Amino acid sequence: MFKVLVSDPISDMGIQMLYDASDVEVDKKPGLSEDELVAIIGEYDALLVRSQTKVTPRIMEAAPKLKVIGRAGVGVDNIDLQAATKHGIVVINAPDGNTIATCEHTFAMMMSVARSIPQAYKKTVSGEWDRKSFVGVELRNKTLGIIGMGRIGSEVAKRAKVFGMKVIGYDPFLTEDRAEKIGVKLGTVNDIAAAADFITVHTPLTNETRHIVGPAQFAIMKKGVRIINCARGGIIDENALVAAIENGTVAGAAFDVFEQEPPQASHPFLNNPSIIVTPHLGASTVEAQENVAIDVSEELLHILRNEPFKNAVNMPPVPATVMSKLQPYFNLGEKLGLIAGQLTEGPVNEIVVSYSGDLADVDTNPLTRYIVKGVFTQHLEGINLVNAMHMAKTRDINVTTQQSSTTGTFTNLVTITVKSKQGDRTLAGTLLAGYGERIVRIDQYPVDFAPEGSLLLISHNDKPGIIGSVGTLLGSNDVNIATMQVGRTIVGGSAIMVLTIDKTAPKEVIAELEKQPEIVNVRQLGI
Ligand SMILES: NC(=O)C1=CN([C@@H]2O[C@H](COP(=O)(O)OP(=O)(O)OC[C@H]3O[C@@H](n4cnc5c(N)ncnc54)[C@H](O)[C@@H]3O)[C@@H](O)[C@H]2O)C=CC1
Numbered sequence: 425m426f427k428v429l430v431s432d433p434i435s436d437m438g439i440q441m442l443y444d445a446s447d448v449e450v451d452k453k454p455g456l457s458e459d460e461l462v463a464i465i466g467e468y469d470a471l472l473v474r475s476q477t478k479v480t481p482r483i484m485e486a487a488p489k490l491k492v493i494g495r496a497g498v499g500v501d502n503i504d505l506q507a508a509t510k511h512g513i514v515v516i517n518a519p520d521g522n523t524i525a526t527c528e529h530t531f532a533m534m535m536s537v538a539r540s541i542p543q544a545y546k547k548t549v550s551g552e553w554d555r556k557s558f559v560g561v562e563l564r565n566k567t568l569g570i571i572g573m574g575r576i577g578s579e580v581a582k583r584a585k586v587f588g589m590k591v592i593g594y595d596p597f598l599t600e601d602r603a604e605k606i607g608v609k610l611g612t613v614n615d616i617a618a619a620a621d622f623i624t625v626h627t628p629l630t631n632e633t634r635h636i637v638g639p640a641q642f643a644i645m646k647k648g649v650r651i652i653n654c655a656r657g658g659i660i661d662e663n664a665l666v667a668a669i670e671n672g673t674v675a676g677a678a679f680d681v682f683e684q685e686p687p688q689a690s691h692p693f694l695n696n697p698s699i700i701v702t703p704h705l706g707a708s709t710v711e712a713q714e715n716v717a718i719d720v721s722e723e724l725l726h727i728l729r730n731e732p733f734k735n736a737v738n739m740p741p742v743p744a745t746v747m748s749k750l751q752p753y754f755n756l757g758e759k760l761g762l763i764a765g766q767l768t769e770g771p772v773n774e775i776v777v778s779y780s781g782d783l784a785d786v787d788t789n790p791l792t793r794y795i796v797k798g799v800f801t802q803h804l805e806g807i808n809l810v811n812a813m814h815m816a817k818t819r820d821i822n823v824t825t826q827q828s829s830t831t832g833t834f835t836n837l838v839t840i841t842v843k844s845k846q847g848d849r850t851l852a853g854t855l856l857a858g859y860g861e862r863i864v865r866i867d868q869y870p871v872d873f874a875p876e877g878s879l880l881l882i883s884h885n886d887k888p889g890i891i892g893s894v895g896t897l898l899g900s901n902d903v904n905i906a907t908m909q910v911g912r913t914i915v916g917g918s919a920i921m922v923l924t925i926d927k928t929a930p931k932e933v934i935a936e937l938e939k940q941p942e943i944v945n946v947r948q949l950g951i
């Protein structure tokens with residue numbers, strides 16, 4: 425039974441599939457402190473959050489069973505991604521479900537700041553009929569500057585065009601083609617600052633975007649500009665904004681997010697008549713909350729059940745075209761790693777992977793992850809696809825890959841060499857049409873077997889009678905041989921025997937085998 429902790433208010437309708445799953449138990453405990461979370465997180469396999477729960481390294485250290493943190497929303501700045509990767513915890517988000525809600529909230533804020541709706545409402549309900557103080561501005565023919573043209577920024581741009589606004593956009597990933605398609609002029613942050621009547625930001629908060637709108641930008645803005653932030657507190661420098669309102673440059677601002685949430689009562693925005701605020705409500709619609717909870721629950725179930733999942737935040741994304749080419753090789757890669765890892769003596773220094781044939785011209789990084797995970801599986805506790813590369817890096821283990829279109833005998837070939845001080849071990853495998861995964865080389869020996877079940881790898885001298893004596897010894901100990909393969913490079917030289925056996929051979933039987941003349945060593949491998 426998988427235990428899921430929901431530590432923020434998340435739509436019940438959206439997580440219905442978790443309640444319905446027979447292998448999942450859901451606990452809803454919103455509003456826990458870090459200490460309270462640390463005390464209970466150890467029993468959970470999954471944690472589901474929005475933006476309130478700060479998922480700190482301390483919480484992850486106390487969570488040996490935690491496999492996945494699901495963020496029902498976009499921003500993952502409340503989750504320590506580095507710590508999650510280190511602990512092998514997959515972090516997923518639901519990036520699409522709240523785009524429209526946040527875009528519409530941005531528009532609501534823009535309209536509100538253009539027409540002073542919250543200020544006018546406040547006066548009107550207090551009994552004052554003040555029609556003079558609230559003369560607004562129209563959006564039509566005004567210039568809107570958008571910093572961050574991703575999902576939300578692009579939707580804002582579309583709506584602005586319908587309102588008759590000119591739009592200038594800045595985003596390092598916005599191509600001229602795409603900008604033209606959505607009718608947006610490209611510009612820099614300073615171009616936007618100098619030309620815009622309204623400026624809205626839609627980037628994540630990163631080192632580059634922190635205070636991307638600061639004193640230097642306010643200094644070149646047009647008088648009467650209005651500023652909107654429905655993305656993250658800190659993208660716009662809060663103090664510089666207050667100063668720009670005081671010196672008459674900025675006519676008004678609308679903020680849904682703050683550098684510190686919730687803001688302290690003394691925060692300068694809270695008693696400034698030119699600034700309107702909402703308490704991080706961008707994604708708070710019934711529809712968005714249902715969407716994000718459904719999306720994240722679906723992925724969460726896949727991860728808990730070890731099923732393929734789309735993209736995780738702390739793993740590089742794999743385009744669908746690459747995924748369809750690579751997926752058939754994942755199992756082969758992991759098993760090659762698993763066998764090579766078990767054969768290697770002493771600490772691993774380096775892993776060299778070479779891909780050839782069909783794998784020559786595809787991004788094989790995701791497959792390398794499976795191989796590296798396989799190599800470490802028997803040696804490092806908690807290794808998984810999320811932390812495999814991180815584990816290698818933090819242990820100074822070089823992972824290098826090569827690609828070549830030379831096919832040789834096989835249409836595709838994955839060869840891995842695991843290097844240690846005690847020597848190198850090399851394995852090669854292929855996907856054979858109609859036969860599935862085959863291991864076709866161990867060190868210098870050509871072999872051909874399916875990597876499954878229990879394997880016995882026997883290094884021996886190529887002398888008559890050895891195969892018979894191995895068979896007799898195993899048979900008399902009730903160990904049934906399913907398949908047997910012998911590999912040698914020269915007649916009478918050193919050779920290996922690969923046996924697939926129906927059940928694990930007892931230790932005494934392995935010891936007995938090792939005593940046989942001409943047998944050099946015997947390794948039992950689990951795959
Ligand atoms: N107020 C709220 O409740 C909500 C706030 N958000 C915030 O909105 C942000 C944007 O969300 P989406 O549009 O869904 O994300 P997105 O990932 O689709 O778009 C973000 C865009 O910012 C761009 N960007 C990154 N660094 C930049 C830089 N230095 N300068 C200019 N552009 C840069 C990226 O290239 C990307 O196109 C999220 O990161 C989140 O922080 C999202 C949902 C709800």
Ligand SMILES: O=C(O)C(=O)COP(=O)(O)O
Binds near residue numbers: 497500522705708
């Ligand atoms: O999705 C996001 O990035 C948001 O900021 C929404 O946050 P929330 O889920 O409403 O706490």
